[in-house]
Amino acid sequence: MSVKVKLMTKKIIRYILLGIGLYAxxxxxxxxxxxxDPTTMNWQDREAFNNRFIDKLKPAQKLSSESVLEQLGSPDLTFAKNSNNHVYQLFFYRTQHVKSDGITTQDECTGILFKDGILIAWGLGALSAYHSEAI
Structure with a gap:
């Protein structure tokens, strides 16, 4: 091989390595x-995003309703009530597709329950805790 070809080959290899490094x-x-940003996701990605977030919740976590709203965006369904001088908010986020009808229903969602703005329950127990007078 001539000297020109060797120099050209080295130059090409350098550019390739530089491009790979810049890409990385x-x-x-x-x-x-x-x-x-949940608001810009398609419905499948948003469901997966909501599921991952809810799966990471822990019982001892002092998570606020504002924090959940910041991270997940507006809930698909919302309920609220005052009971025994406490405010209860139940947010439902879509986590599983059931029927392609353009309407999000409770059976397609996972509930997250807050008492005075602090997380107290999620999942299947959230709805029953919301309706219970023992909370």
Whole structure:
């Protein structure tokens, strides 16, 4: 091989490596700094996003309703009541597709219950706790 071909080959390899490195840096920055926005997701992605968020909830967590609204956006269904000088809010977020009718129903959602703005229950127990007078 001539000297020109060797130099050209080295130059091409450098550009390829530089491109791969630049791509890796940009991809890493997007992964680290890009925040998911539920309002811009299609319904399948939003369901998966809601499921992942709800699956990470823990009983001892002092999560506020404002924090949930910031992270998940507006709930698909909402109920609220005053009982025994406490405010109870029940947010339903869509987590499973049941019927393609354009309407989100309770059986397609997972409930998240707040007492005075603090998380107290989620999942199947949230609705029964909301209707219970023992809360």
């Amino acid at each position: 840096v940009l991809a890493s920055l997007v992964i680290i700094f890009y925040q998911d």
